[in-house]
Amino acid sequence: MSKILKEKLSSQIPALREEAKSIIKNHGGKVIDSVVIDQLFGGMRGIKGLICDTSSVGLDTGLIIRGVPILELTEKLPEEIFYLLLTGELPDEKALKEFQDDLHKRDEVPAYVWDVLNAMPKDSHPMVMFSTAILAMEKESEFRKAYDEGISKDKMWEPMYDDCINIIARVPQIASFIYRKKFNKGDMIAPDKKLDWAANFAMMLGVKDEDGTFAKLMRLYMVLHSDHEGGNASAFTNLVVSSTLSDAYYAFSGALNSLAGPLHGLANQECLRFILKMREVIGHTPTDEEVRNYCQNLLDKGGLVSGYGHAVLRITDPRFTAFVNFGTNTIPGDEIFKMVKQLFEIVPNLLITQGKAKDPWPNVDAASGSMLYHYGVKEYEFYTVLFGVSRILGFSAQIILARAMGNALIRPKSVTTEWIKSRLQDRYIKIIKQKKT
Ligand code: CMX
Numbered sequence: 001m002s003k004i005l006k007e008k009l010s011s012q013i014p015a016l017r018e019e020a021k022s023i024i025k026n027h028g029g030k031v032i033d034s035v036v037i038d039q040l041f042g043g044m045r046g047i048k049g050l051i052c053d054t055s056s057v058g059l060d061t062g063l064i065i066r067g068v069p070i071l072e073l074t075e076k077l078p079e080e081i082f083y084l085l086l087t088g089e090l091p092d093e094k095a096l097k098e099f100q101d102d103l104h105k106r107d108e109v110p111a112y113v114w115d116v117l118n119a120m121p122k123d124s125h126p127m128v129m130f131s132t133a134i135l136a137m138e139k140e141s142e143f144r145k146a147y148d149e150g151i152s153k154d155k156m157w158e159p160m161y162d163d164c165i166n167i168i169a170r171v172p173q174i175a176s177f178i179y180r181k182k183f184n185k186g187d188m189i190a191p192d193k194k195l196d197w198a199a200n201f202a203m204m205l206g207v208k209d210e211d212g213t214f215a216k217l218m219r220l221y222m223v224l225h226s227d228h229e230g231g232n233a234s235a236f237t238n239l240v241v242s243s244t245l246s247d248a249y250y251a252f253s254g255a256l257n258s259l260a261g262p263l264h265g266l267a268n269q270e271c272l273r274f275i276l277k278m279r280e281v282i283g284h285t286p287t288d289e290e291v292r293n294y295c296q297n298l299l300d301k302g303g304l305v306s307g308y309g310h311a312v313l314r315i316t317d318p319r320f321t322a323f324v325n326f327g328t329n330t331i332p333g334d335e336i337f338k339m340v341k342q343l344f345e346i347v348p349n350l351l352i353t354q355g356k357a358k359d360p361w362p363n364v365d366a367a368s369g370s371m372l373y374h375y376g377v378k379e380y381e382f383y384t385v386l387f388g389v390s391r392i393l394g395f396s397a398q399i400i401l402a403r404a405m406g407n408a409l410i411r412p413k414s415v416t417t418e419w420i421k422s423r424l425q426d427r428y429i430k431i432i433k434q435k436k437t
Contacts, residue, residue: 016417020417023037023041023424028041029431030424030430030431031429031430031431032429037420040415043311050230050236050239050410051405051407052230052231052235052239053066053088053401054066054085054227054229054398054401055085055227055228055394056229057228057229059312059314059315060314061318062315062318062319063318065081065085065226066089070223070224070318070319070322074224074322074325074326076223077096077196077197077198077223078198078219078222078226078390078393079091079096079100079103079196079197080096081222081226081227081393082099082397083095083099085227085393085397086396086397086400100196100197102165102169103165104169104191105169106165106166106169107169107191108170109137109173109174109177110137110140112136113133113136114177114188116136117129117133117174117177117178118181120132122182124182125260126179126182126381127257127259127266129182130256130388131260132253133174133178134167135249135253138247138250140163140166140249141163142163143156143160143162143163143248144247147159147245147247154406156245156403157400157401157403157404160242160399160403160404163249164395164399164400167249167252167392168197168392168393171389172200172201172204173191175386175389176205176206178385179205179206179379179385180206182382183382188204189204189205197222198218198219199215199218201222202214202217202218203215205377207375207376209375213330217326217330217371217372221368221371221372221386222389222390222393224319224322224323224364224368225319225364225386225387225390226391226393226394227393231312232264232311233258233259233261234258234259234264234265234391234395235391235398236258237251237254237255237257237258238255238398238399239410240410241254242399242402243407243410248395248396248399251395252392252395255391255395259384259387259388260384262304263304265365265387265388265391267306267363268307268368268369268380268383268384268386268387269380269381269384270307271365271366272380272383273380274305275343275370276380278294279339286339288342288346291343291346295343295347299350299351299354305343305347305351306365306366307363307366307367308351308357308359308361308362308363308366309351309358309359309360309363310361313361313363314359314361315359315361316362317361317362319363320363320364323367323368323371324340324344324367326371327340327367327370327374334370334374336369336374337367337371337374339370340367340370344362348360348361368383368386369383
């Protein structure tokens with residue numbers, strides 16, 4: 001690494017940040033080429049630049065899969081949801097059985113994947129292991145082979161489909177292998193071809209589940225996390241990578257890396273870690289007053305309350321509601337679950353009073369960990385892998401459709417700060433909103 005370069009950059013950064021802040025403050029509401037300057041500096045938030053038909057997320061509705069609100073789909077199997085995401089219809093019994101049989105037929109994980117995982121450092125994060133395992137399997141890609149043989153564009157979706165279904169069939173084994181290896185749970189457990197996808201996964205994790213409630217939780221978990229339209233960071237990464245005619249292995253590995261950030265999928269791990277830490281610091285199950293003070297202190301220091309806020313939603317995430325409903329029916333007296341509900345009573349008001357977060361309400365990550373914790377998956381570092389396994393359903397549906405539609409290479413335009421400044425002249429500017437003072 002060049003020290004001079006790093007130091008030079010480091011000395012420039014404060015002025016660059018100041019300049020950006022000043023442009024946003026003085027010109028953030030002005031329009032340049034139909035994009036608001038805030039959006040250029042603000043993660044392209046809200047710019048409509050993609051088509052994704054698998055699902056949509058309304059700010060006041062939450063996740064809607066092919067026209068059906070997620071709260072109406074909580075009793076379905078993840079396999080049914082995948083079918084719905086991809087085709088717009090739920091499968092009948094025969095179609096479901098055929099799809100489940102197909103998944104079982106394709107479930108053999110190449111032995112070298114275990115070698116790769118066994119060779120990784122013991123302290124690798126489970127998401128690193130998961131993303132690496134998927135990428136390591138790239139040589140299995142049917143799409144890559146077909147491309148090398150000169151497949152025509154209109155047929156490309158077929159090997160893409162095969163790759164995706166192969167990956168969906170194999171990820172429960174890969175994820176459970178990671179769980180058992182990383183957390184010293186013993187040898188891997190073989191799949192059972194009689195079980196549905198999520199129950200098989202639950203069984204392979206090795207969690208004690210005499211009455212089948214953990215399997216039910218896994219089904220719900222996979223359904224709730226299956227998709228969230230195309231603009232979120234991991235889905236977008238998936239679409240960007242695959243838009244280069246890259247295959248599903250490359251696309252999912254990249255998308256999982258994006259999911260692994262604390263502002264996105266890692267928030268489920270962070271949320272449970274936060275609850276346990278708060279209990280430890282306070283020394284007992286905290287009172288409302290203690291929770292309020294603890295969270296206020298965190299916010300005062302500029303910290304994030306994981307599991308709260310969203311880039312699109314402006315309501316309590318219906319996926320949070322679904323988890324709370326499940327918890328209320330199955331583990332109403334659980335201490336950690338009760339703390340999740342306690343935070344729900346307290347955090348939104350604190351965020352509203354602070355006045356920064358546009359959405360003060362809980363998202364999907366606020367409740368899921370407490371359920372997993374209760375049923376024995378206490379190693380919260382693993383939680384984002386569960387999110388990833390579920391989301392591979394949506395990733396798959398999205399890139400199969402994108403390939404089928406022959407979607408274009410994703411290539412938006414970046415501009416320089418100099419360019420923005422050069423456009424800050426009256427003849428270019430249209431103000432479309434009042435900036436907040
Ligand atoms: N706690 C504290 N501050 C928060 C906050 C939270 N939960 N949510 C937003 N804010 C702050 C932001 O950090 C930002 O502060 P600055 O202006 O100082 O940078 C300000 O409020 C405005 O942010 P926003 O426009 O409301 O939110 P964004 O669209 O930029 O980001 C999200 C959305 C989810 C990243 C943000 O709400 C957050 O960081 N939440 C906590 C992490 C989390 O739960 N992520 C999971 C989201 C769901 C998922 O993808 O799995």
